[in-house]
Amino acid sequence: MKKVLGIFLAMVLVIASFAGCAGKTDSVTTTGETTSKPTPANVVIRCSTTTSVNDSGLLPYLEPMFEKETGYDLQVTSNGTGAAIKLGETGDADLLLVHAKASEEEFIEKGFGIERKPFMYNFFVIVGPANDPAGIKGSATAAEAFKKIADAKQPFISRGDDSGTHKKELALWKAAGLEPNGASDEWYISAGKGMGDCLTMGSEKSAYVITDKGTYLSMKDKLNLELLMGESDDMKNTYSLIACNPEKNSGLNSEGANAFIEWMLKEETLKLIADYGKDKYGEALFLIIK
Amino acid sequence: MRLPLLLRCKMNAFKEAFNLIVSFDKELYGIIGVTMRMSFSSVLISCLLGIPAGVVLGSKNFKGKSLPMKILHTLMGLPPVVAGLIVFLLLSRSGPLGSLKLLFTVRAMVIAQVLLITPIVTGLTASVVAVKTPAILETARGLRLSKPTKLKLILKENKAPLVSVVLTGFGRAISEVGAISLVGGNIQHKTRAMTTAIVLETGKGNFEFAIALGLILLIIAFVINSIASSFRGDGYDYT
Numbered sequence: 001m002k003k004v005l006g007i008f009l010a011m012v013l014v015i016a017s018f019a020g021c022a023g024k025t026d027s028v029t030t031t032g033e034t035t036s037k038p039t040p041a042n043v044v045i046r047c048s049t050t051t052s053v054n055d056s057g058l059l060p061y062l063e064p065m066f067e068k069e070t071g072y073d074l075q076v077t078s079n080g081t082g083a084a085i086k087l088g089e090t091g092d093a094d095l096l097l098v099h100a101k102a103s104e105e106e107f108i109e110k111g112f113g114i115e116r117k118p119f120m121y122n123f124f125v126i127v128g129p130a131n132d133p134a135g136i137k138g139s140a141t142a143a144e145a146f147k148k149i150a151d152a153k154q155p156f157i158s159r160g161d162d163s164g165t166h167k168k169e170l171a172l173w174k175a176a177g178l179e180p181n182g183a184s185d186e187w188y189i190s191a192g193k194g195m196g197d198c199l200t201m202g203s204e205k206s207a208y209v210i211t212d213k214g215t216y217l218s219m220k221d222k223l224n225l226e227l228l229m230g231e232s233d234d235m236k237n238t239y240s241l242i243a244c245n246p247e248k249n250s251g252l253n254s255e256g257a258n259a260f261i262e263w264m265l266k267e268e269t270l271k272l273i274a275d276y277g278k279d280k281y282g283e284a285l286f287l288i289i290k
Numbered sequence: 291m292r293l294p295l296l297l298r299c300k301m302n303a304f305k306e307a308f309n310l311i312v313s314f315d316k317e318l319y320g321i322i323g324v325t326m327r328m329s330f331s332s333v334l335i336s337c338l339l340g341i342p343a344g345v346v347l348g349s350k351n352f353k354g355k356s357l358p359m360k361i362l363h364t365l366m367g368l369p370p371v372v373a374g375l376i377v378f379l380l381l382s383r384s385g386p387l388g389s390l391k392l393l394f395t396v397r398a399m400v401i402a403q404v405l406l407i408t409p410i411v412t413g414l415t416a417s418v419v420a421v422k423t424p425a426i427l428e429t430a431r432g433l434r435l436s437k438p439t440k441l442k443l444i445l446k447e448n449k450a451p452l453v454s455v456v457l458t459g460f461g462r463a464i465s466e467v468g469a470i471s472l473v474g475g476n477i478q479h480k481t482r483a484m485t486t487a488i489v490l491e492t493g494k495g496n497f498e499f500a501i502a503l504g505l506i507l508l509i510i511a512f513v514i515n516s517i518a519s520s521f522r523g524d525g526y527d528y529t
Contacts, residue, residue, distance in 0.1 A: 079493060086495030160478055162494040182478040183316075190478035192490040193471075201475050204383050204393055224383075 043073045045256035048085075048093035050164055051194050053239065054078035056214040056285055058276055059097075065272075066263050072256050080194075082162035088112055088242070091249030095257035096242045100164040104240055112249075113242040119265055120273055120286045121238045124168055126229035127199070127216055128154075128208040136208070142234050143175035150178050153187045155207035157198045160190030168237065169210050175234065199223055212237060214277070214285040238289070241265075303501035310502055317479070322506070325483040328396055328470065329463040332403035336459055340408045341452070344415025345444060349423040362416075365409035370402075374469030377402040381473065394475035399483070402469040407459045414458060418451040419444060450522045457518050464511060 053059060054076065063074050077087065081100045087093040089112050096113070098104060107113045126136060126145055134152035136145035149156050159166040160182075173179060180188040189207065191198050195215040202209035203223040216227065229235075241264060243257040263269060270288050277285035310318050347358070379385050381393040381401075392398045426447055430440045445452065467485035474481035476490060484507045491500035 079495075083493050083495035161490060162496075182480070183320075189475075189480075192476045192478060192482065192486070197475075201394060 039071045040256065040259070042253045042256055043071065045072050045074050045095070045253055045260055046093045047074055047076045047095055047097060047260065048087040049076060049078050049097040050081050050084050050099065051078045052099070052163075052165065052212045052215060053097055055195065055218070056212075056277075058273065058286065061276060062264075062269065062272065066260065070259055070263065072259060074260065080161045080163040081167065088244045089248075091244075091252065094244055094253045095260060096244070097239065098164065098242070099237055099239045100167050101238065101240075103167065104242060107242065111247070112245055114245050116240045116242050117261060117265065118238050118240040118289055119270070120288055121236055122286050123213055123231040124165065124210055124235040124237050125213050125216060125227055125231075126208060126210050127202070127223075127225040128228050129206040129224065130226045132226075132228055134208065137228050139229060139232075141175075141232050142172050142210075142229060145229050146172050147176045147178065149208050150176070150180060150185075150187075153185075155187050155189060155205050156180075157202045157205070157207045157209045158182075158188065158190045159195070159198055160192045161194070163195075164237070165195060165210065165212060168235075172210070172234065199225065214281075217277075217281045217285070239286070302498045303505065306498045307502035307505045310499075311506065318503075318506075320479055321482055321484055321487050321503070322510070324396060324481065325464060325485075325507075326510075328399050328403065328483060329460060331400045332407055332463050333456065333459045335400070335404045336407040336411050337456055339404070340411030340459075341415050341445075341455075344412040344455075345419050345441065347412065348416035348419030349427065349444060359416075362409055362413050366413045368406060368409065370406055370466050370468035371472065373402050373406045374472035377405060377469070377473045393473065394477060394481060396474070396481055398473040399470040399481060402473045403463050403466060406466065406469060407462050410462060411455055411459045414455040415452065418448055418455060422447050453518055453522045457515060460514065461511070464507070 047059075049059065055078075059076050063076070066072065067074060077093070078084070079087070081098055081103060084093075084098055085096060085100075085103055085107050088096050088107060089110075096104075096107075104113070104116050108116055124142070126142065128134075128136070134145075134149045134154040136148050139145040139148065158169055182188050182190040189201070189205070191201055193201070195211055196219060198209055199211060199216065199219055200223070201207070203225050206224070208228075209225065216223075216225075241261045243254060243261060244252055246252045246254045273286050274284055274288050277283065347355070347362070377398060378393065380387050381390065381398055382388055383393070392401070423444060426444055427440070430443060435443065465485060467483075467489060470481075470483055471486045471489070474483070474486065476482050476486040482490075484503055488500045488503050488507075491497075491503065
């Protein structure tokens with residue numbers, strides 16, 4: 001019996017190793033093709049972005065097209081906006097793709113970035129339990145909806161992680177003339193987690209959550225949360241590209257960063273972005289700034 | 291470019307850690323409080339469950355003992371996130387214990403940690419007890435000691451290594467992040483522990499605060515180990 005088992009295991013191993021080889025030869029031929037494209041001097045571009053951009057799947061969708069056309073190797077790291085921008089300050093990124101206007105302007109003022117290039121936007125939305133206990137449906141602005149949630153003392157989940165979404169939320173509380181604090185306000189829950197985790201928590205706790213529309217749409221089926229508040233003017237979320245300043249940090253690939261920004265801003269790419277998500281969610285996840 | 295940043299962080303971190311400690315920063319002490327409450331509760335419960343079970347497994351031989359031992363050794367290596375996932379699914383609103391509303395509370399964190407630490411305490415206790423017990427039991431038989439007295443004798447004779455077992459459990463509890471992040475939710479002022487706070491502050495790019503928290507965590511671990519080693523008695527610390 002043991003012998004049979006041994007032979008069987010050996011066969012599985014042999015087959016598996018063959019399969020591995022086949023995979024390898026495949027990838028060798030494809031990389032052989034791409035190297036025949038024009039090769040820039042410094043191939044690697046390090047792009048630092050936020051989790052919400054990465055979770056939407058936009059960059060993984062655009063990346064292979066960009067790499068095929070230009071021969072660059074785009075390496076994307078995603079963090080909360082705070083950390084994403086910090087990577088630009090420490091010289092660990094060649095360019096940023098982020099969505100927090102005030103922090104971006106500060107980044108450029110300190111001389112770390114060259115120019116802020118806003119190119120696309122979408123809307124934040126407020127989701128919550130279907131029975132809407134705070135009655136935020138039909139509010140004219142997000143700030144008004146926030147005030148209703150605070151007045152009704154209904155649970156609200158905050159990202160609490162310095163992300164672009166968290167900063168937007170804080171700006172909205174300020175506009176509502178409130179400053180909720182998790183220590184004294186029992187209903188205000190500062191989770192310190194990513195968007196997906198916060199939505200899951202909101203679903204578990206029947207709480208209100210402010211989220212980018214893309215993440216919500218991609219998780220909608222698994223959540224007990226309804227879209228209660230859509231596109232008001234104070235919920236606009238603008239994304240920009242910023243090339244890092246080579247005078248502040250050595251070893252940056254400025255040429256590559258500029259090539260990527262140029263590629264992102266050309267008409268064909270903008271059209272791809274404007275159509276992204278339509279087939280999967282029935283609507284575009286990002287709108288182009290005209 | 292990397293090294294100077296790290297050095298700069300270190301310098302600032304010591305200063306910031308010191309400032310945070312002496313200024314009685316409310317949030318920091320809240321985080322330490324949650325961490326201590328969670329770690330002590332989970333170690334206490336794990337020991338109450340694990341040490342008796344370990345004594346039985348270590349001192350008795352019975353037919354088919356190898357299977358529970360194998361299961362126990364597997365559970366000793368249970369990945370924290372798996373423990374977290376199991377507790378999450380149990381306590382989730384749609385789970386079997388959802389009506390208790392325990393998810394995202396310190397209690398949920400304790401439950402996950404007990405699941406994680408009890409096998410470790412049991413397994414280590416069993417291997418510690420197994421060494422001396424045959425001799426102890428022989429003596430006990432000769433003296434015709436009662437069962438509770440025998441148990442007391444076993445625990446007393448193994449005091450020093452058992453303190454190490456408890457400390458191992460405590461080390462696991464205080465350093466754990468995967469399970470408590472899943473079931474606790476890292477909620478500010480409520481379920482945020484030192485490890486989950488470090489992950490968050492690092493993600494924010496707030497390295498100084500993260501290192502400061504790490505330093506305080508090490509200091510606490512050192513103090514607790516020092517206190518515990520005085521319980522172990524002389525001569526055990528290889529001095």
